[in-house]
Amino acid sequence: xxxxxxxxxxxxxxxxxxxxxxxxxxxxxxxxxxxxxxxxxxxxxxxxxxxxxxxxxxxxxxxxxxxxxxxxxxxxxxxxxxxxxxxxxxxxxxxxxxxxxxxxxxxxxxxxxxxxxxxxxxxxxxxxxxxxxxxxxxxxxxxxxxxxxxxxxxxxxxxxxxxxxxxxxxxxxxxxxxxxxxxxxxxxxxxxxxxxxxxxxxxxxxxxxxxxxxxxxxxxxxxxxxxxxxxxxxxxxxxxxxxxxxxxxxxxxxxxxxxxxxxxxxxxxxxxxxxxxxxxxxxxxxxxxxxxxxxxxxxxxxxxxxxxxxxxxxxxxxxxxxxxxxxxxxxxxxxxxxxxxxxxxxxxxxxxxxxxxxxxxxxxxxxxxxxxxxxxxxxxxxxxxxxxxxxxxxxxxxxxxxxxxxxxxxxxxxxxxxxxxxxxxx
Amino acid sequence: xxxxxxxxxxxxxxxxxxxxxxxxxxxxxxxxxxxxxxxxxxxxxxxxxxxxxxxxxxxxxxxxxxxxxxxxxxxxxxxxxxxxxxxxxxxxxxxxxxxxxxxxxxxxxxxxxxxxxxxxxxxxxxxxxxxxxxxxxxxxxxxxxxxxxxxxxxxxxxxxxxxxxxxxxxxxxxxxxxxxxxxxxxxxxxxxxxxxxxxxxxxxxxxxxxxxxxxxxxxxxxxxxxxxxxxxxxxxxxxxxxxxxxxxxxxxxxxxxxxxxxxxxxxxxxxxxxxxxxxxxxxxxxxxxxxxxxxxxxxxxxxxxxxxxxxxxxxxxxxxxxxxxxxxxxxxxxxxxxxxxxxxxxxxxxxxxxxxxxx
Numbered sequence: 183x184x185x186x187x188x189x190x191x192x193x194x195x196x197x198x199x200x201x202x203x204x205x206x207x208x209x210x211x212x213x214x215x216x217x218x219x220x221x222x223x224x225x226x227x228x229x230x231x232x233x234x235x236x237x238x239x240x241x242x243x244x245x246x247x248x249x250x251x252x253x254x255x256x257x258x259x260x261x262x263x264x265x266x267x268x269x270x271x272x273x274x275x276x277x278x279x280x281x282x283x284x285x286x287x288x289x290x291x292x293x294x295x296x297x298x299x300x301x302x303x304x305x306x307x308x309x310x311x312x313x314x315x316x317x318x319x320x321x322x323x324x325x326x327x328x329x330x331x332x333x334x335x336x337x338x339x340x341x342x343x344x345x346x347x348x349x350x351x352x353x354x355x356x357x358x359x360x361x362x363x364x365x366x367x368x369x370x371x372x373x374x375x376x377x378x379x380x381x382x383x384x385x386x387x388x389x390x391x392x393x394x395x396x397x398x399x400x401x402x403x404x405x406x407x408x409x410x411x412x413x414x415x416x417x418x419x420x421x422x423x424x425x426x427x428x429x430x431x432x433x434x435x436x437x438x439x440x441x442x443x444x445x446x447x448x449x450x451x452x453x454x455x456x457x458x459x460x461x462x463x464x465x466x467x468x469x470x471x472x473x474x475x476x477x478x479x480x481x482x483x484x485x486x487x488x489x490x491x492x493x494x495x496x497x498x499x500x501x502x503x504x505x506x507x508x509x510x511x512x513x514x515x516x517x518x519x520x521x522x523x524x525x526x527x528x529x530x531x532x533x534x535x536x537x538x539x540x541x542x543x544x545x546x547x548x549x550x551x552x553x554x555x556x557x558x559x560x561x562x563x564x565x566x567x568x569x570x571x572x573x574x575x576x577x578x579x580x581x582x583x584x585x586x587x588x589x590x591x592x593x594x595x596x597x598x599x600x601x602x603x604x605x606x607x608x
Numbered sequence: 609x610x611x612x613x614x615x616x617x618x619x620x621x622x623x624x625x626x627x628x629x630x631x632x633x634x635x636x637x638x639x640x641x642x643x644x645x646x647x648x649x650x651x652x653x654x655x656x657x658x659x660x661x662x663x664x665x666x667x668x669x670x671x672x673x674x675x676x677x678x679x680x681x682x683x684x685x686x687x688x689x690x691x692x693x694x695x696x697x698x699x700x701x702x703x704x705x706x707x708x709x710x711x712x713x714x715x716x717x718x719x720x721x722x723x724x725x726x727x728x729x730x731x732x733x734x735x736x737x738x739x740x741x742x743x744x745x746x747x748x749x750x751x752x753x754x755x756x757x758x759x760x761x762x763x764x765x766x767x768x769x770x771x772x773x774x775x776x777x778x779x780x781x782x783x784x785x786x787x788x789x790x791x792x793x794x795x796x797x798x799x800x801x802x803x804x805x806x807x808x809x810x811x812x813x814x815x816x817x818x819x820x821x822x823x824x825x826x827x828x829x830x831x832x833x834x835x836x837x838x839x840x841x842x843x844x845x846x847x848x849x850x851x852x853x854x855x856x857x858x859x860x861x862x863x864x865x866x867x868x869x870x871x872x873x874x875x876x877x878x879x880x881x882x883x884x885x886x887x888x889x890x891x892x893x894x895x896x897x898x899x900x901x902x903x904x905x906x907x908x909x910x911x912x913x914x915x916x917x918x919x920x921x922x923x924x925x926x927x928x929x930x931x932x933x934x935x936x937x938x939x940x941x942x943x944x945x946x947x948x949x950x951x952x953x954x955x956x957x958x959x960x961x962x963x964x965x966x967x
Contacts, residue, residue, distance in 0.1 A: 240777075242784040242882055384937060411934035415888055417878050422936035423918045425928075428655050441784045441882060448786070448879050452805055454662065475880055477786030547720040592786070 190358040191220070207244030212540045220328025220550035223305050227544030229579035230278035231535065233258070233528070234298040236309030236320060236331075238286040242441040245471035245517040247311040249333045251281060252512050253521035256504065261531050262333040265507035272535050273546050280304060284315035286439065287414075291315025295323040305535065305548055306330040306557075308527050310438075311386040311520075312466075313338030316351070325350040328550040332531060332555055333397060334524030337361060337465065338386040339394065342575040350554050352572055354565070355520065356582035360385070360605040362394025364584035365435065365486045367461060368601045370402040373460055375432035379408040381422060381446065383438040391437040391464055407431045412442060418506065419454065420444050423477050427455030437486075444475025451479045460484065460587075470517040480589045484600075487519040489585030491598045493567050495526075500566045504530075515594065523579075526565030531559060573607075582605045617790045631952055638949050643927065644918045648929025655924065661802060665920045667875060669808040669918020672815035676870035677893035677957030678900070678908035679822060680742075680863030686903040687839045687859050690758060693765035694745055696890020697772035698864050703871030704776055707787060714788030723792045727872075732953040735868035741772070742864025744758055751853070769890075779884040787875050807876040820868055821907055822862065826905065831858050839903075892919075899947055901957030910958055919943045 215222035225231055235254055237247030258277040261270025269277045282294040291310050297400055298304055307324055310316040313336045316445050319343065324331045325348040333341075333353040340346050342357060370374040378399050382388035386469035389411075396406045406494040407429045410422050423446070426434060434456065438444055443463055463472070473480055493500055500522060525558060534556035560578060562572040572578040585599030649655075655663075684692045710730050713719035719726045749768045752762045755875055793810065798801040826832040831901065834855045837845040846852050874889065896915045900907025922942035927935035953958070 240782050241884075242782065246781050269689055306754075382934075409934065411937035413937060413939060415884070416939070417874075417885070418666070418670045418879070418889065418920070420670075421663060421924060421939065424655075424663050424666070425924055426658055428659050441880070444784055444786065445878055445880055454658075454803070471783045475784035475882075477879065478789055479786075479879075550742060 204253070204419060213550075214549045214552065215547055218295065218549035218597040220553045221500075222292060222540075222547040222549045223303065225275050225303075225546040225548065226303075229303075230273060231272055231275045231305055231546070231548075232278055232280055232303040233531065234267070234280045234282060234301070234304045234307035234309070234329075234403070236284045236291070236294045236298060236307050236310040236315070237334075238290070238315070239283050241279065241286065242475065242526045243286045243311070243439055243466070243469070244336070245440075245469035246335065246466070246520065247284065247286075249489075249516050249518035250311060250520045250524040252508060252516070253327055253524030254332065254528045255279070256507055257525045258508070259511075259564040261532055265503060265510070267511060272532060273539055273541050274544070277485060277532075282309075284310040284312060284320065285314060287313040288314050288317075288319050291319040292323065295320040297304065299323060299327045299329065302456045304329060304331065306531050307469070308334060308524060311335050312385070313341060313390070314385040317341055317346070317386045321348040322596060324348075329354055329556070330531070330550075330554045332527040332557070334527045335520035336387075337391070339390045340386050340466065342577045343567060344575055347413050347575045350516050350577055352530075352557055352576040354465050354523045354530065354567065354578050356579045356584065356605075357577050357607055360390045360582050360607060361464060361486055361584050362437075363398040364603045364605055365403060365437075365464065365586065366395045366398035366404075367462075367603060368484075368486070368586045369433045369462065370399060370433070372601055373433065375404065375460065376434040377405045377407050377429075377431040378435060379410070379426045379431040380406065381419075381434070381436040381438070382409075382411050382542065383413055383414050383442055385414070385438070387439045387466060388436075391474070392435060395435055395437070399606070412438075412446075414439075414442060416442070419446055422446075423450055423453040426459075427453050429458055433460045433462060435462045438473045439466045440469060440475050443472055444477075444480075444587055447476040447483060448479040462486070465519055466518045468587065468595065470486065470595060473595065477592050480592050483589050484586050485589065485596075486584060486586045487581040487600050488523065488567065489602045490519060491521070492583045492585070492602055495564050495566045495568045497566075502524045504566065515593070519595075522566040526563075526567050527572060528569060529565060530560050530563060533563065533591075579607075612631060612912060625689070630739075635949055640943060641930075645926035645930045649925055649927075652929055655930060657674065660921070662909050663787030663924060664917060665804055665808055666801075667917035667920030668913060669805075669811050669916070670813050670920065671896075671913035673874045673877065674680045674889065674893045674916055675817060675909040675912025676815055676866050677889055678896040678912045679819070679905055680867045681894050681897040682900075682902055682908040683859050683863045684837075685897070686905075687856060688750075688761075690761045690899055691765065691894070692745075692863075693762070693890070693894075694749075694772055694909075695867060696744075696888075696893070697769050697776075698745070698886075699867040699871050699874070699889060700739050700881075700883065700886030701741045701772060702734035702736075702864075702868030702873050703774060703885070704780055704883065705737040706734035706872060707785060707875075707881045708802070709733045712876065717867055719788060720791045720866055723790055725855045727790065731869060731872050734872045735865045738868030738871065739861050739864040742860045742867070745772075746857060746860040751856075761953075769886075773886070780883065782883065784880055787879050787881065788880075792875060804938075807906070811876055812871055814869070819905075824904060827950040830936060831855065833903065835859055842882060876941075895944070895947060898958050899950060901959040904928045904957075906960040907959035915943055917946075918946050923947070 194560040241245045258269040262339045330350045335356040374526045380392035382392045461483040468487040538552040570578045587596040654958045673762045834850045896911035900911030923935040
């Protein structure tokens with residue numbers, strides 16, 4: 183099945199390429215395109231290089247995706263060495279975008295990925311925001327068409343598990359094996375917690391993260407009292423909180439998303455028995471949207487995420503030119519934590535395009551499989567977040583600094599973490 | 609549901625017992641699961657009496673909100689025999705619009721200096737907005753389809769629901785927002801020796817008052833009488849000199865006003881607004897209306913309370929003892945499982961009119 187399908191696609195592409203070739207002045211397609219299983223993206227004279235984004239840009243989690251999208255836009259802007267709100271060029275072709283919404287859900291990821299693959303000019307896609315939009319959905323749809331998908335904020339461990347990893351999927355975000363363990367270390371060692379409860383929402387991100395946390399917490403000698411789950415879209419979480427409060431834990435960890443996270447935070451503050459329980463969330467809630475949703479109830483709680491104050495990469499550039507350009511172009515401080523990761527993801531892509539692109543007269547040919555291989559070969563690329571080294575399973579952030587922030591006011595995200603830990607993926 | 613009269617005796621003989629056997633064994637399985645699960649949970653002793661009490665109170669509080677929304681479904685159904693699926697959005701529109709009033713009061717400090725006046729103003733804004741949305745909805749989306757087959761206004765209602773959701777998203781943005789804190793509503797009151805959250809007490813009391821007001825209105829006033837008459841038979845009511853259009857508008861307005869009040873009570877409980885907030889409460893209130901017997905105002909209130917309590921208590925009571933992991937994720941499964949069980953034995957709901965009267 184697969185080979186015959188590949189054959190048909192190859193044949194079709196070859197025929198199309200021949201027709202296209204016959205129409206251009208140069209005549210003929212580079213040999214690399216014919217040998218590439220997925221063929222080439224042909225960028226004609228004067229045409230832009232089209233990059234897709236598939237991030238959550240609507241709904242309660244829009245802060246997360248919009249912030250990442252801003253990072254990608256800034257990377258294209260800075261490709262020519264200045265932040266002038268004019269996109270840079272590769273081999274004389276300007277970068278342009280096709281922005282899609284991942285809806286922070288499996289069906290959102292599916293429809294977004296479908297509309298991106300229908301645009302044959304798309305070279306690669308930066309996305310998704312939420313692991314649920316990628317796992318088995320966007321990563322599969324795009325990999326089947328030979329389109330690389332680089333996520334700036336998927337942290338779910340399952341995405342890069344060798345058994346589930348899709349061949350064209352990479353990420354510049356940390357793996358939650360690092361984040362979950364860091365939160366457990368923080369809770370056990372810094373807060374002195376000995377009992378913990380977790381709540382997830384059934385998404386691969388939240389389920390994976392709370393499990394890593396629970397495993398590490400038990401390994402350290404702590405006890406997990408309850409591991410429960412809620413329904414996305416529900417609003418009354420008093421039952422699950424009463425379950426937790428029946429045996430009050432030192433720490434309640436609920437690494438979920440904005441709407442439900444905000445409600446749980448408010449309702450936990452009113453639940454009898456949880457007065458002395460410390461609330462902890464993670465990077466899905468490390469957004470201004472969550473602080474808006476939770477309001478004053480969020481004050482004092484902890485949120486984990488990438489340590490934005492301790493990037494091991496180009497920290498001076500981040501604090502200076504990058505933040506200035508961000509504020510100038512999008513007005514104000516970043517509303518979430520993954521703009522730097524998406525900036526790095528876009529640059530990783532641009533480097534790979536420069537490496538494999540074949541200039542033929544005024545046209546540019548980008549062989550898809552070669553582009554994917556170039557991305558996976560990324561080693562020692564210094565970005566903002568650190569040095570990117572991609573492994574065979576698509577994890578490019580092998581060492582990450584995870585920070586735990588404490589909310590001081592619901593008006594803005596905390597600037598510096600109260601706890602920080604450098605963790606390396608095995 | 610029953611086999612048509614024309615079917616042969618043999619067919620009947622084969623069909624009915626099989627159906628009944630399946631239904632009865634299904635119900636026995638569910639009842640057995642519920643009883644065994646509850647017994648196991650109680651034996652485990654994970655939850656104290658205080659835990660159960662607070663679960664029930666939580667259920668009653670959320671059930672009161674379902675009940676108020678459910679009345680809107682039931683009133684419209686009782687008169688027009690259509691299901692106004694956009695009613696959840698009527699509920700959202702009031703609470704979301706009043707949010708801006710609440711924020712303005714909160715910023716100026718007026719909210720906590722004069723809480724009663726502020727809450728009154730917020731409530732009025734919400735009820736007026738919801739009433740307007742409901743009335744406009746009736747005028748624009750439903751009245752032109754009055755004579756159309758019953759499926760047509762149903763589909764229109766679903767369309768109107770999405771239209772309203774995305775209009776409000778466009779107007780107010782897509783993010784979830786927290787209502788400002790109202791200090792008088794914080795903390796607990798001790799009632800009969802039990803500490804209960806103030807918000808929950810207020811929600812339940814307000815819901816009961818609104819329900820009594822509505823009941824009196826429908827039973828005693830002229831408009832209430834014409835509503836009942838139109839529900840009984842529209843043509844005859846028109847012949848008797850009742851202005852049918854005006855009565856229908858009044859029905860939508862009352863349903864909308866109750867939904868607006870429910871929106872504020874909901875905000876007291878959950879403190880958050882977002883443009884999709886009408887969807888789940890809407891579906892659940894509709895379920896509550898069916899459970900209580902659609903068309904019956906008392907039934908809607910009963911159904912709402914029962915659904916709320918089942919959702920709050922059910923998963924912990926039935927599932928914890930059996931060792932189901934993450935029981936609270938199965939909240940809707942438990943609640944709707946019981947709903948199916950009730951409808952098997954009482955197809956019209958608790959207080960529903962007999963099936964033949966509807967067509």
